Structures are given as C-alpha cells and as structure tokens.
Amino acid sequence: MSLRRRIFGGGALLGAHHVVHEVLRFARNVIVARILAPEDFGVAATFWITTGFLATISELGFQQLLIQAPDGDSERFGATIQTMMTARSLLIAIVIFALASPVATMFRVPEATWAFRLLAIVSVLSGFHHRDMTRFKRALRFGPAIVSDLVPTVVTTALAWPIVAYVRDYSAFVWLAIIQTGLSTLLSHMLAERPFRLGWEWTVVRRAFGFGWPLLLNSLLMFAVMQGDRIVLARAYTKAELGLYSVAIGLAMMPCGMVMGITSQLLLPVFSGFQESRERFESLYRLYAQCAAAAGLMLGALFFILGPALIALVYGAKYALAGTVVGWLAAAQSIRLLRAAPTTAAMALGDTRNSLMANVFRQSGLLLALVAALAKAPLVWIAIAGVVGELVALSASVMCVRWRHGLPIRAAASPAAVLFGGLAFCAGIARSGLAPSSLLTASRILIVLLGASSAVLLSVSPELRRQLRIFALPLARRLSLTSL
Structure with missing residues (x-):
C-alpha cells in the first residue's frame, strides 16, 4: 500500500x-x-x-x-x-x-x-x-x-x-x-x-x-485554557452552578472537538506538503480560514438559537439554566476553531511558538473570569470572558504568523469579521429574548440566519466559492444525466 x-x-x-x-x-x-x-x-x-x-x-x-x-x-x-x-x-x-x-x-x-x-x-x-x-x-x-x-x-x-x-x-x-x-x-x-x-x-x-x-x-x-474557568467556578460559585456550566461546556465542545480532531490530523500533512509552493500554501491557508469560519458560524448560531431548547431536551428541565451560557461557550469554541488555521499553518512551517503565544494571550479570558467571580457576576459573564480571551488569542496568532512567515492578515481577518458579526447578531437575538422556545420555530429562524450568513461569507471567500464550484459542477452534470 x-x-x-x-x-x-x-x-x-x-x-x-x-x-x-x-x-x-x-x-x-x-x-x-x-x-x-x-x-x-x-x-x-x-x-x-x-x-x-x-x-x-x-x-x-x-x-x-x-x-x-x-x-x-x-x-x-x-x-x-x-x-x-x-x-x-x-x-x-x-x-x-x-x-x-x-x-x-x-x-x-x-x-x-x-x-x-x-x-x-x-x-x-x-x-x-x-x-x-x-x-x-x-x-x-x-x-x-x-x-x-x-x-x-x-x-x-x-x-x-x-x-x-x-x-x-x-x-x-x-x-x-x-x-x-x-x-x-x-x-x-x-x-x-x-x-x-x-x-x-x-x-x-x-x-x-x-x-x-x-x-x-x-x-x-x-x-x-480548558479548565481555568471551572477552577474559578469551583472556588467562587456553588456546586450546582459548576455542574450547570460543565454540562453546557460539554455540549458546546463536542462538535468543535470532533471537527478540530479530524482537521488537525488531516490538514497538517497537506500544509507541510505545500511548503515549497508559497502560492498554494497561502491559498490553502485562506481556504482553511474560510471553512473554519463557516463551521464556527454554524456551531455558534446553532447553540445561541437552539441551545436552551437542546439543553432542556437532552439533559432535562433541572439543567435548563445551562441554556443561558451554552451559546457563549459555543461562540468561544467557534473562534478557537478559526484560530486553528494560523496555528496549523505555522506548525507546518516548523513554528511551534505560534500556539504557545496564542495560549499566553488566551489567559486574558481567565483574568476576566477572575474579575467576574470576585464581583459575584452572573454565570454568563464567565462564559463571555472566554469569548474575549479567544478573540485576543486569535488576533495574536494571526499577527504572529504574519510577522514570522509573511502570511497575509486579510486571509483570516475577512472570515473572522463575518464570523464575529454573525455571532454578535445571534447573541443579540438570544439576549433580547426573541429566540423562541419552540424547537421547530427556532430551527426555522436558524436556517434563515445561516442562509444569510453563508451568503455574506461566500462573498468574501473566493477560495471557498471555487471549491464549491469544483464540487458542485460534477454533481450537477450527474443529476442532469440522471434526469435524462
């Protein structure tokens, strides 16, 4: 073989x-x-x-x-x-x-x-x-x-x-x-x-x-990064609140963990194979960032709109309060998913400092969580602190890969802008109370939001559009031949 x-x-x-x-x-x-x-x-x-x-x-x-x-x-x-x-x-x-x-x-x-x-x-x-x-x-x-x-x-x-x-x-x-x-x-x-x-x-x-x-x-x-917020919760909040938070983060991390686990193992060798071709390497970097933003937007929107209903359906009514934080926890994971693009690109170039640098800046979220805990803030602010930490870490990773390897900031910045905008809009809906409790109605709203967000993302993602055309044209030909 x-x-x-x-x-x-x-x-x-x-x-x-x-x-x-x-x-x-x-x-x-x-x-x-x-x-x-x-x-x-x-x-x-x-x-x-x-x-x-x-x-x-x-x-x-x-x-x-x-x-x-x-x-x-x-x-x-x-x-x-x-x-x-x-x-x-x-x-x-x-x-x-x-x-x-x-x-x-x-x-x-x-x-x-x-x-x-x-x-x-x-x-x-x-x-x-x-x-x-x-x-x-x-x-x-x-x-x-x-x-x-x-x-x-x-x-x-x-x-x-x-x-x-x-x-x-x-x-x-x-x-x-x-x-x-x-x-x-x-x-x-x-x-x-x-x-x-x-x-x-x-x-x-x-x-x-x-x-x-x-x-x-x-x-x-x-x-x-992975456990710091729960250490804060264990010291400053009740056991029940720690349990609710753990349930929510487990649900939010599962799809992101699966996506990152697969892509990291498959894309690192591909990136490494393109080291000698700068144009193809940058094109793959842009495509990875665009795909990661698309996946992150789907996950973030899913949990902001459907999260509370999913928590109640899956875990039961006694965990319903976890629905107030699951959207923000998923938003942090969505940004982390996008952060994998510059980190993987840097690693393919033999640079392990990028991940280290990003994780140093990610601790800003833990500091904010400590402040929130000392102020006895509601549980949701611990989750929001994680989102801020991931934003800072992503910015540091993108800037680091630009300084050390010359990869363009725009390659990750454009998808990131769409991702942030989409997540902010979904958070606004969830915060305003407009998100319906009915699973069916929420699903319909989610489909509309994802359709609009996908259109915006495709408009700033030429590599993603090109790959979709490459995939769609043969499929369209097969369907037309089948209909004949």
Missing part, C-alpha cells in the same frame, strides 16, 4: 474513531446527568480538574517521543519509556491519595474526600497500559490503539445507567473511570505484540526529559 493511501486511510480511521468516541462519551454524560442532580455533576467536575492538573504538570511527551524517535522500535528504548510512563502514573496516584483531603476542602467538597482517594486507582491502572499501542503508530497502525480505547468506552456507556441508578451520587463517575481504564489496560496487553517489560537506560532518560520539558509550559497554558 502506498504511503499516501496509508495516510488517508489512517486519517479516515482516526476521524471515525474520534467521532464515535466523542458521541459515546457525550451519551454517557447525558445518561448520568439525567439521573444525578447538578450538584453531583459539579463535584464530578472537580475530580477531572484535579487529575487533569496532575497529568499536565507531569506531561513530558513520552508517548510522542516513542513515535518520533528513530530508535523508538528498539526494545531497550521502549522498556525505558514504559518505566517512565508507569512511574509517572504511580507518582500521580500517590499525590492524589495523599492530597485528597486538602484538595476536596479547597474545592469546598470535603464530603467527597473518599472519592478523590478512589481516583488514585485510575492512575495506577493507566500506568500499566502497554506501550505497544503507541509504538504501532510509528507504522501508521492505528487499529489496536482504537480498539483498546473504543471498546471500554462502549462498555462504560452501556454500564452508565445501572451504575448510576445503583450508587446515585457523584461516585458513579469514578467507578465508570476505573472500569474504563482497567478494561483499556487489559486490552492493550491482549493486543500487544511484545511482552510488557520495564527497563532503565540513562541516555534514554536524558533524551526523554530533554524532549519533553519544553512541552510543559504549553501544556500548563492549555490546562488553564
């Missing part, structure tokens, strides 16, 4: 896996939320904030090194990396268990101390995940890793209702995580080709730390 076909096939497989995984995880959260109260969902959010932070401050890219290193297939190299991965997970488990009480007190949930300690089991189990699931990716063999990830997700989604119905509190999240991690680790050993071995070689250890330490700063910034 040719390399191109392997890349395309692997990309398609990863894309399908990403979509299925996100849908299953979303379904599992919906099942849990329908049974538990928002307060329990808020307590569960503190679990993932804690484990996510500990994983972030110890992230040294061991798995990436196993894929990237020329000698990553050697047994001695792999055994050393396996030891470091296992030691990292065991260390995280010890920290979680030891600090369970002060962490639970910090988040104002001392009654959940026992559940925090139980989380240590998840980290222990993950530490013995077989490295072969990562090593296979060196040869673009993604199947075993997908199976070891997807099967446990299917199982825990199926078990969600009986477990939650039995325990009926926040500990359901912990039990499901233990089952999923344990099953994933078991499958990794069943699918592995080599025996599980630990080893130690100082040259590999030094290489691993040299490779991974620069990743720590960006990982910490990304943690602040």
Whole structure:
C-alpha cells in the first residue's frame, strides 16, 4: 500500500474513531446527568480538574517521543519509556491519595474526600497500559490503539445507567473511570505484540526529559485554557452552578472537538506538503480560514438559537439554566476553531511558538473570569470572558504568523469579521429574548440566519466559492444525466 493511501486511510480511521468516541462519551454524560442532580455533576467536575492538573504538570511527551524517535522500535528504548510512563502514573496516584483531603476542602467538597482517594486507582491502572499501542503508530497502525480505547468506552456507556441508578451520587463517575481504564489496560496487553517489560537506560532518560520539558509550559497554558474557568467556578460559585456550566461546556465542545480532531490530523500533512509552493500554501491557508469560519458560524448560531431548547431536551428541565451560557461557550469554541488555521499553518512551517503565544494571550479570558467571580457576576459573564480571551488569542496568532512567515492578515481577518458579526447578531437575538422556545420555530429562524450568513461569507471567500464550484459542477452534470 502506498504511503499516501496509508495516510488517508489512517486519517479516515482516526476521524471515525474520534467521532464515535466523542458521541459515546457525550451519551454517557447525558445518561448520568439525567439521573444525578447538578450538584453531583459539579463535584464530578472537580475530580477531572484535579487529575487533569496532575497529568499536565507531569506531561513530558513520552508517548510522542516513542513515535518520533528513530530508535523508538528498539526494545531497550521502549522498556525505558514504559518505566517512565508507569512511574509517572504511580507518582500521580500517590499525590492524589495523599492530597485528597486538602484538595476536596479547597474545592469546598470535603464530603467527597473518599472519592478523590478512589481516583488514585485510575492512575495506577493507566500506568500499566502497554506501550505497544503507541509504538504501532510509528507504522501508521492505528487499529489496536482504537480498539483498546473504543471498546471500554462502549462498555462504560452501556454500564452508565445501572451504575448510576445503583450508587446515585457523584461516585458513579469514578467507578465508570476505573472500569474504563482497567478494561483499556487489559486490552492493550491482549493486543500487544511484545511482552510488557520495564527497563532503565540513562541516555534514554536524558533524551526523554530533554524532549519533553519544553512541552510543559504549553501544556500548563492549555490546562488553564480548558479548565481555568471551572477552577474559578469551583472556588467562587456553588456546586450546582459548576455542574450547570460543565454540562453546557460539554455540549458546546463536542462538535468543535470532533471537527478540530479530524482537521488537525488531516490538514497538517497537506500544509507541510505545500511548503515549497508559497502560492498554494497561502491559498490553502485562506481556504482553511474560510471553512473554519463557516463551521464556527454554524456551531455558534446553532447553540445561541437552539441551545436552551437542546439543553432542556437532552439533559432535562433541572439543567435548563445551562441554556443561558451554552451559546457563549459555543461562540468561544467557534473562534478557537478559526484560530486553528494560523496555528496549523505555522506548525507546518516548523513554528511551534505560534500556539504557545496564542495560549499566553488566551489567559486574558481567565483574568476576566477572575474579575467576574470576585464581583459575584452572573454565570454568563464567565462564559463571555472566554469569548474575549479567544478573540485576543486569535488576533495574536494571526499577527504572529504574519510577522514570522509573511502570511497575509486579510486571509483570516475577512472570515473572522463575518464570523464575529454573525455571532454578535445571534447573541443579540438570544439576549433580547426573541429566540423562541419552540424547537421547530427556532430551527426555522436558524436556517434563515445561516442562509444569510453563508451568503455574506461566500462573498468574501473566493477560495471557498471555487471549491464549491469544483464540487458542485460534477454533481450537477450527474443529476442532469440522471434526469435524462
């Protein structure tokens, strides 16, 4: 099989896996939320904030090194990396268990101390995940890793209702995580080709730390971007408000996460292949920005107009207040989707500073969220702070890619202007109370808004118009021949 076909096939497989995984995880959260109260969902959010932070401050890219290193297939190299991965997970488990009480007190949930300690089991189990699931990716063999990830997700989604119905509190999240991690680790050993071995070689250890330490700063910034607002909420707002916010952000992030997960894996190699052709590279950059703006506009409009009705329909009336923030959270994700265009273009040119710089500026949103929390502002202002932070980060990314690589500002600015205008209009409708509560009526309004916005976007997007013509002409010919 040719390399191109392997890349395309692997990309398609990863894309399908990403979509299925996100849908299953979303379904599992919906099942849990329908049974538990928002307060329990808020307590569960503190679990993932804690484990996510500990994983972030110890992230040294061991798995990436196993894929990237020329000698990553050697047994001695792999055994050393396996030891470091296992030691990292065991260390995280010890920290979680030891600090369970002060962490639970910090988040104002001392009654959940026992559940925090139980989380240590998840980290222990993950530490013995077989490295072969990562090593296979060196040869673009993604199947075993997908199976070891997807099967446990299917199982825990199926078990969600009986477990939650039995325990009926926040500990359901912990039990499901233990089952999923344990099953994933078991499958990794069943699918592995080599025996599980630990080893130690100082040259590999030094290489691993040299490779991974620069990743720590960006990982910490990304943690602040993804979890910073919920840390603020956990300290300054009630558990119920944290639960409502977590439900809303989970719904808003799901479609954006799927789109970004697929495009980042498929478009980075394409950008890299056009490095020698400046004209084609810039054309692809413009097209990516235009498509990202179109997708972001659809997502933002969807959640501003239909978000409250969707929240009530999917999660139930007890989570209805989450509808007040879901539109703004989706708007932030829409802008983040557009930010992927300059970030991916810069990365294809070997520039990893663009993402780092953008994430530094993104912290402006966290600062605004802190101000809003200190002022005891309504929950919606925490979400609006995230939108402002994404706007600042997008501007920084576009300017950075212009200064460092000469890519035109207009390529992203024109689609961004249409995106911002469309989101502002939708926000105005939602804010004014004109958005109807009826799902059918809201859907009709959404279709009209998307039609008008698409027309404006196409008027400033020549690359997008060209690609639509390329796609539409053969289709029109086939339809005309069929009618004859």
